Ligand SMILES: [Zn+2]
């Protein structure tokens with residue numbers, strides 16, 4: 142039986158011993174080959190990955206596109222352009238994108254900018270800002286996109302902490318010194334190794350879609366571990382430019398049963414603090430696997446374009462083997478999965494899911 146009950150996890154309950162005990166070198170050894178296999182490229186700037194960027198596969202196109210709306214904003218990236226980014230110690234600890242919530246309703250973009258540019262050069266953004274042509278963030282929150290990560294650190298140093306949250310005051314024409322919440326994203330919260338004793342297996346990894354932005358990797362790991370057991374690792378996808386969560390994640394399991402339980406559930410209710418959201422879980426599809434049936438014999442050694450997520454299959458297939466296997470009774474309704482955002486092969490004789 143799968144455990145499908147909802148789980149509430151509070152940060153204070155989460156054992157962090159393994160996380161803090163794992164030094165950067167161990168983390169690097171565990172994570173780099175695994176993330177390379179998954180073709181996850183946004184590792185720049187994480188302290189334990191400094192200097193490794195150039196070894197990572199960087200050919201999967203436009204990762205992170207559209208994360209700040211359609212305004213085509215391009216900030217300079219110190220992590221990429223600085224000569225210090227290769228090999229030397231980096232002090233980057235936060236995403237350059239910071240959430241600010243609870244803004245006065247009549248504060249406009251210019252006033253927000255003025256409130257925060259004492260910490261560093263920044264641009265103010267909010268969802269659909271370019272299309273709406275509004276001068277005010279319509280929902281009382283906005284994102285501060287700092288040009289330099291130092292600006293984020295300076296802002297945080299000025300904030301007043303209260304019950305795990307950070308506050309600072311801003312003023313609008315009618316409201317003076319309103320406390321607003323600042324929510325930075327710590328780069329270290331994008332990866333969490335729960336069980337360092339198990340090798341991370343890309344083929345026992347699930348993709349989690351629709352992850353709420355504030356959810357940290359260790360929280361995702363704990364929730365999934367309580368639901369399905371056997372979690373070794375959880376990661377939050379971040380965009381390569383600002384390193385801010387993109388709203389998706391991945392979880393690696395140590396065993397096939399837990400992996401199958403997670404993908405069979407398809408949806409998981411993530412509950413954590415103020416968060417209560419149903420998210421989608423599916424197998425993480427790799428794009429460089431050989432066909433598990435013919436091992437390349439029938440397809441000229443090309444990588445398999447299809448993955449069947451049905452638990453009776455759970456295999457990669459070339460086109461011929463897909464057709465052969467799925468001509469069998471009971472399998473004709475299986476649908477192929479392809480990698481998120483991958484180029485879909487043409488001329489295939491079935492519908493895509
Ligand atoms: Zn095959």
Ligand SMILES: [Zn+2]
Nearest residue numbers: 449451454475
């Ligand atoms: Zn199948």
